[in-house]
Structures are given as structure tokens and as C-alpha cells.
Amino acid sequence: MSRIPRNSVAVIGGGGNVGAAIAFSLIAKSVPAEVLIVDVAEKAAKGQALDISDASFMMPGTCRQATFQEAGQSDVIIITAGARQQPGEPRSNLIDRNYKIIKSIMDSLKPIKSTAKILVVSNPVDVLTDIAQKVSGLPREQVIGSGTYLDSGRLRNALSNITGVSPTSIHAYMLGEHGDNQFTGWSSARIGGHPLLEHPKMHDIELDSIYTGIQRKAYEIIDAKGSTYYGIGICAATIAEALLNNTSQVFPVTNYIEKYGCYMSWPAAIGSDGVEQSFDVKLNDEEAKKLETAVHAIREACEKYE
Numbered sequence: 001m002s003r004i005p006r007n008s009v010a011v012i013g014g015g016g017n018v019g020a021a022i023a024f025s026l027i028a029k030s031v032p033a034e035v036l037i038v039d040v041a042e043k044a045a046k047g048q049a050l051d052i053s054d055a056s057f058m059m060p061g062t063c064r065q066a067t068f069q070e071a072g073q074s075d076v077i078i079i080t081a082g083a084r085q086q087p088g089e090p091r092s093n094l095i096d097r098n099y100k101i102i103k104s105i106m107d108s109l110k111p112i113k114s115t116a117k118i119l120v121v122s123n124p125v126d127v128l129t130d131i132a133q134k135v136s137g138l139p140r141e142q143v144i145g146s147g148t149y150l151d152s153g154r155l156r157n158a159l160s161n162i163t164g165v166s167p168t169s170i171h172a173y174m175l176g177e178h179g180d181n182q183f184t185g186w187s188s189a190r191i192g193g194h195p196l197l198e199h200p201k202m203h204d205i206e207l208d209s210i211y212t213g214i215q216r217k218a219y220e221i222i223d224a225k226g227s228t229y230y231g232i233g234i235c236a237a238t239i240a241e242a243l244l245n246n247t248s249q250v251f252p253v254t255n256y257i258e259k260y261g262c263y264m265s266w267p268a269a270i271g272s273d274g275v276e277q278s279f280d281v282k283l284n285d286e287e288a289k290k291l292e293t294a295v296h297a298i299r300e301a302c303e304k305y306e
């Protein structure tokens with residue numbers, strides 16, 4: 001009898017660094033899913049699938065190379081294909097190159113299973129999620145992006161180092177856009193139900209330096225080793241797990257916010273139907289202005305590709 005799990009997660013672009021890190025994280029996190037690696041670079045896809053399958057012998061998940069058609073019938077389809085940033089290059093620069101790739105991938109996946117959830121990771125993620133939703137024809141709540149989950153994790157790590165509280169007990173988000181227009185939601189940040197900025201260890205902290213550190217981190221990693229993948233690997237695998245297991249966890253993912261009329265990085269509860277609910281985040285005047293800038297940038301980019 002085969003031990004192939006019932007649920008499947010396809011990773012498109014799985015021959016590359018980010019896709020492989022996500023596939024490996026799914027296996028290492030004990031997600032009971034069949035992980036399908038798909039890439040136009042078939043040899044790279046084969047290599048990653050064989051390597052990751054070696055890690056699966058003691059885990060409930062399995063991993064193999066697959067076709068676009070098989071991926072279209074998966075429960076969760078993760079898109080990591082595309083160009084990545086060069087040292088010093090902003091994420092927004094990737095749009096022209098990655099727009100064509102996303103469009104051709106969506107066409108190759110068709111027919112897409114009507115209950116599938118698509119998780120876009122390729123950059124610029126907020127704009128590409130909008131494009132993926134339009135081209136796939138799936139409902140908006142079934143198409144999301146990894147948004148500012150990774151950036152928010154970096155924020156929580158930084159705040160943990162200052163306050164001495166576990167990052168998992170700090171509720172604080174990077175918001176708006178996964179890119180140069182993201183901002184920190186300081187006024188909504190909480191530790192133990194208390195406003196974060198009232199924590200005694202936060203009183204003498206230069207908030208801008210925390211923000212700058214988070215913004216700079218991806219550039220720093222890319223400059224040092226060419227690309228970032230472990231952090232996003234675990235983030236995307238955790239979102240996929242929420243989609244498969246119907247956990248209703250809240251993540252700052254790219255989701256469609258009716259109030260602002262666009263996809264953006266904003267907290268939402270994620271379950272097996274995709275986005276279950278999004279939340280109204282308390283903002284001060286300065287944060288509201290930054291949100292306006294992020295929304296404007298995302299909407300302008302999306303309109304160009306309609």
C-alpha cells in the first residue's frame with residue numbers, strides 16, 4: 001500500500017532556492033502532504049525533489065518532481081518562479097520580468113482545481129498576487145501572497161532581543177507592501193495585551209533604527225550570499241500548513257482589502273477556504289499616511305498590468 005498523503009502542495013519554481021527551501025520546510029515541519037516540485041528547469045527540479053525526498057523517510061510528507069498539469073490539481077499551489085533581486089535592486093524592479101512568468105504559469109496550470117489555494121511568493125508579491133488572481137480566475141479569498149510575514153518575523157525577532165519576550169508572544173506587524181513602502185504598525189503592537197511602546201525597555205529605543213534594520217536585512221543577505229531563502233521557506237510552509245489544516249491563524253499576508261480596493265500586506269485569518277477574515281488595524285496619522293503611499297504604489301502597478 002502506498003503511503004502517499006491525501007493533500008498535495010505544488011511548488012512552482014521548486015528548482016530554485018526559495019522553492020526548494022519551502023518544499024524542505026514543509027517536509028521538516030511534518031506537514032502530511034505530497035510536495036510536488038515543478039520548474040521549467042527540469043533537471044534542477046529533479047535534483048531538488050530527489051534531495052528533499054531523502055529528508056522525508058522519517059516524516060509524514062513525501063516529495064517528487066511533477067508536471068504543471070499535476071500542479072494545477074493540487075490543494076495548495078505555491079508560486080516562487082521568477083527573477084530575483086540583484087544586489088541593491090528593489091523588489092519593484094522585478095515586475096516586468098515576473099509578470100510574464102506568472103501569466104504563463106497560470107496558463108500552464110489550467111484547468112486549476114476549483115478549490116485550490118494559490119500562495120504567491122515571487123516578487124513584487126502584492127502586485128503579482130493581484131495578477132495571479134485575475135489570470136487564474138479563482139475567487140479572491142483563494143489567492144493570497146506571503147506579504148510581510150517574513151518582515152514581521154524580522155520585526156518580532158528584533159523586539160524580542162530588546163524586551164526579552166519570546167517573538168511568538170509579540171504581536172507586531174510590518175504592513176502595507178512587501179517592499180520599500182512597508183511600514184511598522186507601532187500603534188497596534190502589543191505584548192501581553194499591553195501597548196508595546198509602553199514596555200519599559202522600549203522607552204529609549206530609536207524606532208526608526210529598528211525599521212531600517214528590517215528594511216536593510218534582505219539587501220544585506222543578498223549582498224552577502226546572493227539570495228534569501230530559509231526565512232521565507234519556513235514562512236510560506238507555515239501559511240500552507242494553515243491552508244491545509246484549517247488553523248485560522250492570523251498572518252500579515254497579501255490579501256484583497258475591500259476598503260482600499262487592492263491586494264496588500266495586511267493581517268488576515270487563514271483557513272482551508274483561504275482568507276476567512278481580514279482585520280481593521282488601528283493606525284495613527286503618520287501610519288495612515290504611509291498606508292496611503294503603499295496602497296497608491298500597489299494600485300498604480302496593478303493598473304499598468306490590467
Ligand code: 6V0
Nearest residue numbers: 013015016017018039040041081082083084122123227232
Ligand atoms: P531562483 O533560485 O533563481 O529560482 C527561480 C526558479 O524559477 C528557477 O529555478 C527557474 O528555473 C524557475 N522558473 C522561471 N520561470 C519559470 C516558469 N515559467 N515556470 C516554472 N519555473 C520557472 O530564485 P529564488 O528562488 O531565489 O527567488 C524566487 C522568487 O522569490 C524571486 O522573485 C524572489 O524575489 C522571491 N522572494 C520572495 C520573498 C518574499 O518574502 N516574498 C523572499 C525571498 C525571495
